[in-house]
Amino acid sequence: MLSCAQVVQLVTDYVEGQLDSADRLRFEEHVAICPPCRGFLSQMRVTRRVVGSVPVEPVTPALEQALVDAFDDWSQKK
Amino acid sequence: MPDHKTDSPRSASTDTQALSPEDVQLVSRLRAGDQAAFIEVIRSFGPTMLRIARLYVRSDEVAEEVVQEAWISVLQGLEGFQGRSAFRTWVLTIVVHSALRRGQREARSAPFSSVGQDSGSASGDDSLELDRFFSGDHPRWPSTWTTVVPRLGELPEEKLLSGEAMGVVETAISGLPDSQAAVLILHDIEGLPPEEICETLELADGNRRILLHRARNRVRAALEHYFDDRLALDA
Numbered sequence: 001m002l003s004c005a006q007v008v009q010l011v012t013d014y015v016e017g018q019l020d021s022a023d024r025l026r027f028e029e030h031v032a033i034c035p036p037c038r039g040f041l042s043q044m045r046v047t048r049r050v051v052g053s054v055p056v057e058p059v060t061p062a063l064e065q066a067l068v069d070a071f072d073d074w075s076q077k078k
Numbered sequence: 079m080p081d082h083k084t085d086s087p088r089s090a091s092t093d094t095q096a097l098s099p100e101d102v103q104l105v106s107r108l109r110a111g112d113q114a115a116f117i118e119v120i121r122s123f124g125p126t127m128l129r130i131a132r133l134y135v136r137s138d139e140v141a142e143e144v145v146q147e148a149w150i151s152v153l154q155g156l157e158g159f160q161g162r163s164a165f166r167t168w169v170l171t172i173v174v175h176s177a178l179r180r181g182q183r184e185a186r187s188a189p190f191s192s193v194g195q196d197s198g199s200a201s202g203d204d205s206l207e208l209d210r211f212f213s214g215d216h217p218r219w220p221s222t223w224t225t226v227v228p229r230l231g232e233l234p235e236e237k238l239l240s241g242e243a244m245g246v247v248e249t250a251i252s253g254l255p256d257s258q259a260a261v262l263i264l265h266d267i268e269g270l271p272p273e274e275i276c277e278t279l280e281l282a283d284g285n286r287r288i289l290l291h292r293a294r295n296r297v298r299a300a301l302e303h304y305f306d307d308r309l310a311l312d313a
Binding site: 054 | 124128145214225227228229233239248251268287291294
Protein backbone atom coordinates (compact mmCIF):
# COMPACT_ATOMS: atom_id res chain seq x y z
CA MET A 1 0.00 0.00 0.00
CA LEU A 2 1.33 3.42 -0.94
CA SER A 3 1.65 6.07 1.76
CA CYS A 4 -0.12 9.43 1.43
CA ALA A 5 3.25 11.09 0.82
CA GLN A 6 3.93 8.68 -2.05
CA VAL A 7 0.49 9.36 -3.54
CA VAL A 8 1.28 13.08 -3.49
CA GLN A 9 4.52 12.47 -5.38
CA LEU A 10 2.80 10.33 -8.01
CA VAL A 11 -0.31 12.40 -8.52
CA THR A 12 0.81 14.37 -11.60
CA ASP A 13 1.93 11.24 -13.41
CA TYR A 14 -1.44 9.70 -12.50
CA VAL A 15 -3.42 12.70 -13.79
CA GLU A 16 -1.35 12.65 -17.01
CA GLY A 17 -1.87 8.89 -17.46
CA GLN A 18 1.86 8.20 -17.15
CA LEU A 19 1.87 5.61 -14.38
CA ASP A 20 2.37 2.00 -15.36
CA SER A 21 -0.56 -0.30 -14.65
CA ALA A 22 0.85 -1.65 -11.36
CA ASP A 23 1.48 1.82 -9.93
CA ARG A 24 -1.88 3.06 -11.21
CA LEU A 25 -3.63 0.22 -9.40
CA ARG A 26 -1.73 0.92 -6.15
CA PHE A 27 -2.53 4.62 -6.50
CA GLU A 28 -6.25 3.97 -7.04
CA GLU A 29 -6.42 1.46 -4.18
CA HIS A 30 -5.00 4.06 -1.81
CA VAL A 31 -7.16 6.93 -3.02
CA ALA A 32 -10.31 4.80 -2.72
CA ILE A 33 -9.89 4.57 1.05
CA CYS A 34 -8.16 7.88 1.83
CA PRO A 35 -10.33 11.05 1.86
CA PRO A 36 -7.41 13.52 2.17
CA CYS A 37 -5.67 11.98 -0.84
CA ARG A 38 -8.97 12.14 -2.76
CA GLY A 39 -9.07 15.82 -1.85
CA PHE A 40 -5.50 16.28 -3.05
CA LEU A 41 -6.20 14.50 -6.33
CA SER A 42 -9.26 16.71 -6.80
CA GLN A 43 -7.12 19.81 -6.16
CA MET A 44 -4.53 18.77 -8.72
CA ARG A 45 -7.19 18.08 -11.34
CA VAL A 46 -8.80 21.44 -10.67
CA THR A 47 -5.41 23.14 -10.88
CA ARG A 48 -4.79 21.51 -14.27
CA ARG A 49 -8.15 22.80 -15.49
CA VAL A 50 -7.77 26.31 -14.08
CA VAL A 51 -4.22 26.73 -15.42
CA GLY A 52 -5.44 25.46 -18.79
CA SER A 53 -8.11 28.17 -18.78
CA VAL A 54 -5.69 31.08 -18.37
CA PRO A 55 -6.48 33.38 -21.30
CA VAL A 56 -3.91 33.59 -24.09
CA GLU A 57 -2.97 37.19 -24.88
CA PRO A 58 -2.80 37.85 -28.63
CA VAL A 59 0.19 39.54 -30.22
CA THR A 60 -0.33 43.32 -30.33
CA PRO A 61 -1.09 44.91 -33.72
CA ALA A 62 2.14 46.93 -33.47
CA LEU A 63 4.27 43.82 -32.96
CA GLU A 64 2.42 41.98 -35.71
CA GLN A 65 3.07 44.85 -38.12
CA ALA A 66 6.76 44.99 -37.17
CA LEU A 67 7.06 41.26 -37.81
CA VAL A 68 5.25 41.48 -41.14
CA ASP A 69 7.58 44.34 -42.19
CA ALA A 70 10.58 42.17 -41.26
CA PHE A 71 9.12 39.28 -43.27
CA ASP A 72 8.55 41.49 -46.32
CA ASP A 73 12.14 42.80 -46.08
CA TRP A 74 13.44 39.25 -45.84
CA SER A 75 11.41 37.96 -48.76
CA GLN A 76 12.45 40.90 -50.99
CA LYS A 77 16.15 40.44 -50.20
CA LYS A 78 16.14 36.72 -50.88
CA MET B 79 24.85 27.50 -27.77
CA PRO B 80 23.40 25.69 -30.78
CA ASP B 81 23.35 27.40 -34.16
CA HIS B 82 19.74 27.52 -35.29
CA LYS B 83 20.38 29.01 -38.71
CA THR B 84 20.34 25.47 -39.97
CA ASP B 85 19.19 22.39 -38.12
CA SER B 86 21.52 20.24 -40.21
CA PRO B 87 24.73 20.99 -42.09
CA ARG B 88 24.03 18.53 -44.91
CA SER B 89 21.58 20.25 -47.24
CA ALA B 90 18.87 22.88 -47.44
CA SER B 91 16.05 20.61 -48.48
CA THR B 92 13.16 19.84 -46.12
CA ASP B 93 12.98 16.25 -44.93
CA THR B 94 9.35 15.50 -45.61
CA GLN B 95 9.66 12.16 -43.79
CA ALA B 96 9.94 13.92 -40.43
CA LEU B 97 7.50 16.80 -40.91
CA SER B 98 3.73 16.71 -40.91
CA PRO B 99 2.10 17.54 -44.27
CA GLU B 100 0.86 20.80 -42.71
CA ASP B 101 4.40 21.78 -41.72
CA VAL B 102 5.76 20.90 -45.15
CA GLN B 103 3.15 23.13 -46.78
CA LEU B 104 3.68 25.92 -44.25
CA VAL B 105 7.46 25.97 -44.66
CA SER B 106 7.06 25.93 -48.42
CA ARG B 107 4.68 28.91 -48.32
CA LEU B 108 6.99 30.85 -46.02
CA ARG B 109 10.00 30.18 -48.22
CA ALA B 110 7.97 31.49 -51.16
CA GLY B 111 7.38 34.76 -49.26
CA ASP B 112 3.67 34.15 -48.61
CA GLN B 113 2.78 36.98 -46.20
CA ALA B 114 -0.62 35.49 -45.31
CA ALA B 115 1.10 32.29 -44.18
CA PHE B 116 3.48 34.32 -42.03
CA ILE B 117 0.60 36.21 -40.39
CA GLU B 118 -1.11 32.90 -39.61
CA VAL B 119 2.06 31.65 -37.97
CA ILE B 120 2.74 34.73 -35.86
CA ARG B 121 -0.86 34.73 -34.63
CA SER B 122 -0.59 31.06 -33.79
CA PHE B 123 2.90 30.93 -32.21
CA GLY B 124 3.30 34.56 -31.14
CA PRO B 125 1.45 34.40 -27.80
CA THR B 126 3.46 31.35 -26.72
CA MET B 127 6.69 32.97 -27.82
CA LEU B 128 5.90 36.10 -25.82
CA ARG B 129 5.03 34.12 -22.70
CA ILE B 130 8.24 32.13 -22.92
CA ALA B 131 10.36 35.21 -23.62
CA ARG B 132 8.76 37.03 -20.70
CA LEU B 133 10.10 34.37 -18.31
CA TYR B 134 13.67 35.43 -18.97
CA VAL B 135 13.55 39.20 -19.43
CA ARG B 136 12.46 42.14 -17.35
CA SER B 137 9.63 43.69 -19.34
CA ASP B 138 6.95 43.08 -21.95
CA GLU B 139 8.79 45.49 -24.26
CA VAL B 140 12.01 43.48 -24.10
CA ALA B 141 10.02 40.25 -24.58
CA GLU B 142 8.62 41.73 -27.80
CA GLU B 143 12.16 42.58 -28.94
CA VAL B 144 13.21 39.01 -28.20
CA VAL B 145 10.32 37.68 -30.28
CA GLN B 146 11.33 39.95 -33.17
CA GLU B 147 14.96 38.79 -32.92
CA ALA B 148 13.79 35.19 -32.83
CA TRP B 149 11.65 35.61 -35.96
CA ILE B 150 14.56 37.18 -37.80
CA SER B 151 16.66 34.13 -36.86
CA VAL B 152 13.83 31.87 -38.02
CA LEU B 153 13.65 33.61 -41.39
CA GLN B 154 17.44 33.56 -41.80
CA GLY B 155 17.46 29.86 -41.02
CA LEU B 156 14.37 28.91 -43.00
CA GLU B 157 16.24 27.77 -46.12
CA GLY B 158 18.38 25.48 -43.99
CA PHE B 159 15.49 24.08 -41.96
CA GLN B 160 15.49 20.34 -42.53
CA GLY B 161 12.46 19.34 -40.52
CA ARG B 162 14.22 17.18 -37.99
CA SER B 163 11.78 18.63 -35.46
CA ALA B 164 8.29 20.08 -35.92
CA PHE B 165 8.34 23.65 -37.24
CA ARG B 166 6.75 24.98 -34.03
CA THR B 167 9.32 23.18 -31.87
CA TRP B 168 12.14 24.66 -33.94
CA VAL B 169 10.69 28.17 -33.65
CA LEU B 170 10.12 27.83 -29.89
CA THR B 171 13.65 26.51 -29.38
CA ILE B 172 14.97 29.61 -31.13
CA VAL B 173 12.92 31.95 -28.95
CA VAL B 174 14.09 30.14 -25.80
CA HIS B 175 17.71 30.65 -26.80
CA SER B 176 17.14 34.27 -27.85
CA ALA B 177 15.42 34.96 -24.53
CA LEU B 178 18.14 33.21 -22.53
CA ARG B 179 20.84 35.26 -24.26
CA ARG B 180 18.92 38.48 -23.65
CA GLY B 181 18.15 37.51 -20.07
CA GLN B 182 21.79 36.78 -19.39
CA ARG B 183 22.69 40.18 -20.78
CA GLU B 184 20.12 41.67 -18.44
CA ALA B 185 21.60 39.49 -15.67
CA ARG B 186 18.11 38.55 -14.65
CA SER B 187 18.21 34.99 -15.80
CA ALA B 188 20.51 32.07 -16.39
CA PRO B 189 20.34 28.68 -18.09
CA PHE B 190 18.30 25.97 -16.44
CA SER B 191 21.45 24.16 -15.40
CA SER B 192 22.88 27.07 -13.42
CA VAL B 193 22.84 27.57 -9.68
CA GLY B 194 19.50 28.67 -8.30
CA GLN B 195 17.41 27.10 -11.04
CA ASP B 196 15.30 24.01 -10.67
CA SER B 197 16.63 21.60 -13.28
CA GLY B 198 14.13 18.94 -12.31
CA SER B 199 16.48 16.75 -10.33
CA ALA B 200 14.81 14.35 -7.95
CA SER B 201 16.51 15.87 -4.90
CA GLY B 202 15.63 19.15 -3.24
CA ASP B 203 11.91 18.94 -3.87
CA ASP B 204 10.25 21.61 -1.77
CA SER B 205 6.82 21.08 -3.32
CA LEU B 206 5.80 18.46 -0.78
CA GLU B 207 4.51 20.37 2.21
CA LEU B 208 6.13 18.18 4.86
CA ASP B 209 4.36 19.91 7.74
CA ARG B 210 1.10 18.46 6.41
CA PHE B 211 2.26 14.88 7.03
CA PHE B 212 3.07 12.77 10.06
CA SER B 213 6.68 11.62 9.91
CA GLY B 214 7.58 8.39 8.15
CA ASP B 215 8.37 6.72 11.48
CA HIS B 216 5.14 7.78 13.21
CA PRO B 217 3.93 4.70 15.19
CA ARG B 218 0.31 4.94 14.05
CA TRP B 219 0.02 7.08 10.91
CA PRO B 220 3.39 7.10 9.08
CA SER B 221 3.52 9.55 6.16
CA THR B 222 -0.21 10.29 6.34
CA TRP B 223 -1.95 13.66 6.28
CA THR B 224 -2.21 15.76 9.41
CA THR B 225 -4.60 18.23 7.81
CA VAL B 226 -7.89 18.37 5.96
CA VAL B 227 -7.54 18.62 2.16
CA PRO B 228 -10.61 20.34 0.70
CA ARG B 229 -11.93 18.99 -2.60
CA LEU B 230 -11.85 22.04 -4.85
CA GLY B 231 -13.57 20.09 -7.60
CA GLU B 232 -16.85 20.57 -5.73
CA LEU B 233 -16.69 24.36 -6.14
CA PRO B 234 -18.94 25.87 -8.81
CA GLU B 235 -17.37 26.55 -12.21
CA GLU B 236 -17.87 30.31 -11.98
CA LYS B 237 -15.76 30.44 -8.81
CA LEU B 238 -13.04 28.15 -10.14
CA LEU B 239 -12.64 30.07 -13.37
CA SER B 240 -13.26 33.59 -12.03
CA GLY B 241 -10.97 36.44 -12.98
CA GLU B 242 -9.71 36.53 -9.40
CA ALA B 243 -8.76 32.82 -9.49
CA MET B 244 -6.98 33.40 -12.82
CA GLY B 245 -5.08 36.25 -11.15
CA VAL B 246 -4.02 33.87 -8.35
CA VAL B 247 -2.76 31.42 -10.97
CA GLU B 248 -0.89 34.12 -12.93
CA THR B 249 0.77 35.37 -9.73
CA ALA B 250 1.72 31.83 -8.71
CA ILE B 251 3.21 31.13 -12.14
CA SER B 252 5.21 34.36 -12.07
CA GLY B 253 6.72 33.22 -8.74
CA LEU B 254 7.88 29.85 -10.09
CA PRO B 255 11.49 29.13 -11.06
CA ASP B 256 11.83 29.76 -14.83
CA SER B 257 12.22 26.09 -15.69
CA GLN B 258 9.05 25.10 -13.81
CA ALA B 259 7.09 28.00 -15.31
CA ALA B 260 8.27 27.15 -18.83
CA VAL B 261 7.18 23.53 -18.53
CA LEU B 262 3.83 24.46 -16.98
CA ILE B 263 3.08 27.10 -19.62
CA LEU B 264 4.01 24.85 -22.53
CA HIS B 265 2.12 21.86 -21.09
CA ASP B 266 -0.99 23.24 -19.42
CA ILE B 267 -1.59 26.56 -21.16
CA GLU B 268 -0.23 25.93 -24.65
CA GLY B 269 -0.99 22.21 -24.74
CA LEU B 270 2.29 21.12 -26.32
CA PRO B 271 2.93 17.36 -26.31
CA PRO B 272 5.63 16.14 -23.88
CA GLU B 273 8.20 15.35 -26.56
CA GLU B 274 7.96 18.90 -27.99
CA ILE B 275 8.42 20.37 -24.51
CA CYS B 276 11.52 18.24 -23.92
CA GLU B 277 13.00 19.26 -27.25
CA THR B 278 12.18 22.96 -26.85
CA LEU B 279 13.60 23.21 -23.34
CA GLU B 280 16.31 20.57 -23.84
CA LEU B 281 15.05 18.49 -20.94
CA ALA B 282 15.00 14.75 -20.33
CA ASP B 283 11.46 13.44 -19.99
CA GLY B 284 11.99 12.51 -16.33
CA ASN B 285 13.02 16.10 -15.55
CA ARG B 286 10.03 17.45 -17.46
CA ARG B 287 7.70 15.31 -15.35
CA ILE B 288 9.32 16.43 -12.11
CA LEU B 289 9.21 20.11 -13.12
CA LEU B 290 5.56 19.84 -14.18
CA HIS B 291 4.65 18.21 -10.87
CA ARG B 292 6.47 20.83 -8.81
CA ALA B 293 5.01 23.70 -10.80
CA ARG B 294 1.44 22.40 -10.71
CA ASN B 295 1.73 21.61 -7.01
CA ARG B 296 2.84 25.14 -6.22
CA VAL B 297 -0.04 26.62 -8.20
CA ARG B 298 -2.37 24.14 -6.48
CA ALA B 299 -1.13 25.34 -3.08
CA ALA B 300 -1.85 28.95 -4.09
CA LEU B 301 -5.36 28.00 -5.25
CA GLU B 302 -6.04 25.99 -2.09
CA HIS B 303 -4.96 28.95 0.03
CA TYR B 304 -7.09 31.35 -2.02
CA PHE B 305 -10.21 29.17 -1.96
CA ASP B 306 -9.73 28.39 1.73
CA ASP B 307 -9.92 32.13 2.39
CA ARG B 308 -12.92 32.55 0.08
CA LEU B 309 -14.77 29.65 1.67
CA ALA B 310 -14.09 31.08 5.14
CA LEU B 311 -15.48 34.45 4.01
CA ASP B 312 -18.55 32.81 2.47
CA ALA B 313 -19.24 30.67 5.57
